[in-house]
Each structure stands twice: as C-alpha cells, then as structure tokens.
Amino acid sequence: MDARATTHHLGLVIFDCDGVLIDSEPLSLACLTTGLNRIGVAIDLATVRARFTGTSMPSIMAHIARDYGVTAPDGFVETVKAETLALFDTELQAMRGVAEAVAALGLPACVASSSDPVRLRHSLTLTGLLPLFGAHVFSSAQVKRGKPFPDLFLFAAERMGVPPGACLVVEDSVPGVTAARSAGMRVAGFTGGGHWGHDPAGSDLVRAGAARIFSDFSDLATIIAEA
Missing domain, CATH: 3.40.50.1000 (HAD superfamily/HAD-like)
Structure with a gap:
C-alpha cells in the first residue's frame, strides 16, 4: 500500500x-462469449472471464480487433447489451x-x-x-x-x-x-x-x-x- x-x-x-x-458476471460473460462466437471469434468462457472481467465494452472490442483480427459488425455491442439485460430481467x-x-x-x-x-x-x-x-x-x-x-x-x-x-x-x-x-x-x-x-x-x-x-x-x- x-x-x-x-x-x-x-x-x-x-x-x-x-x-x-x-x-x-456469470450472466454477462456468458452472453459476451456467445456473441463473440457468433461473429467468428474463437474464444471460450474461461478466456473471456480471465481477460475481460471488469473491462469496459470499448476496451473489449479493441482487444478483439487487435488480438483476434475480428471487427465487430454494426450493432454487435448493442445486441449483446440487449441480450444481457434480457437475461438480467429473469436471473439477476x-x-x-x-x-x-x-x-x-x-x-x-x-x-x-x-x-x-x-x-x-x-x-x-x-x-x-x-x-x-x-x-x-x-x-x-x-x-x-x-x-x-x-x-x-x-x-x-x-x-x-x-x-x-x-x-x-x-x-x-x-x-x-x-x-x-x-x-x-x-x-x-x-x-x-x-x-x-x-x-x-x-x-x-x-x-x-x-x-x-x-x-x-x-x-x-x-x-x-x-x-
């Protein structure tokens, strides 16, 4: 200290x-992993948890573009956010x-x-x-x-x-x-x-x-x- x-x-x-x-976090990380897999990012939940827990969405997407060579399509972030909020409504x-x-x-x-x-x-x-x-x-x-x-x-x-x-x-x-x-x-x-x-x-x-x-x-x- x-x-x-x-x-x-x-x-x-x-x-x-x-x-x-x-x-x-278990809910949002699962939604993020599913979304990334959907746009061709070969990443699993354990890796998403280790790399992106506590990280803002702009930082996550910059990391994905830099290290995985995948640029998210228009509306991707908004879709993942909407899916996450829908899951929150029932399980959070x-x-x-x-x-x-x-x-x-x-x-x-x-x-x-x-x-x-x-x-x-x-x-x-x-x-x-x-x-x-x-x-x-x-x-x-x-x-x-x-x-x-x-x-x-x-x-x-x-x-x-x-x-x-x-x-x-x-x-x-x-x-x-x-x-x-x-x-x-x-x-x-x-x-x-x-x-x-x-x-x-x-x-x-x-x-x-x-x-x-x-x-x-x-x-x-x-x-x-x-x-």
Whole structure:
C-alpha cells in the first residue's frame, strides 16, 4: 500500500457493481462469449472471464480487433447489451448480504462501474440496491479512460468530495484493483461472485494490489475497521 493510501482516515467506500454488488458476471460473460462466437471469434468462457472481467465494452472490442483480427459488425455491442439485460430481467440477483452491509456502513458510499449508465442503473434497480446509493452512481462513460486506468475512481472521489487516500474500493477484477491502486486508494478484493469459483483466495487480486480478500459481506465491517 503506497503512502498516498495511508495519509487519511477512511471517508468513502467505493463499490464496483458487477461481481461485487450484483452477481452478474456469470450472466454477462456468458452472453459476451456467445456473441463473440457468433461473429467468428474463437474464444471460450474461461478466456473471456480471465481477460475481460471488469473491462469496459470499448476496451473489449479493441482487444478483439487487435488480438483476434475480428471487427465487430454494426450493432454487435448493442445486441449483446440487449441480450444481457434480457437475461438480467429473469436471473439477476444481488450478492447475498450486500444490502444489509451497505446500509450498516456508517460511511458515505458510491458505485463506480465499467457498465454503461443504462445497464448500471437497470441492474441496481432490479436488485433493489439503487436506493442505497441514490445519485452516487458513476459509470466509465463519464470519463475518458475506463479501468485499468484510475480516471473513474478519481472522478467518483472528486464528485463525493473525498481525497483519494481516504477511499476504500471494493473490487472483484484485476483491472479494477489496478485502477484503484493507480488512484492511490486502498482496495479490498471480493471473491464471493459466481465467477470466482476458480480462485476463491483471489490470488490475482492480491498480485494486483488488493490488501484484503473477502467472500462474504458479513465481513465488510471488519474490512473497513482495519482499512
């Protein structure tokens, strides 16, 4: 943990959304894999999970064009988004215990997600979590560069009026942890989502800079007390 992340008492908790607040990653990654296969990208779900969890759609499509030589046809992104939202409508759930944990924080909280604003607010509404954050929901669409760059977390901290060194970020992806550390923020890695069955200890998140790993929101109060 660098010096910038130890010079302030904790004043804000910033939550990623997908894979942290909502158990959406198994659904969205499956839709993305199916969509990519449909346009001729030879990629499986495990590879999509490893490479693209926590990454914005523009970054994903740039990666596909560069490394697979496939340029998505017009309307591809919109189709995948629509298919994902339709699946969310029937299957999306909040993480177990997250609503109670956020309500009991005793600190300001906000959301900072790579999801586009429509999907983000739709997901939080479906799962009943939006009232916990109100207007304090920020998307990578509001900044120039998405994760793994620090722009979104710095933007969220500025909007919330809290210095970066006083922020704790809860993330489930390497790009997200990398972004938070680059912003000079403390990071706790969450591995309770359905996509983390391959590595519940969160070794990738630790290597990226997460100071603590937890998989159950009943532990959040302890994480915050020790941050």
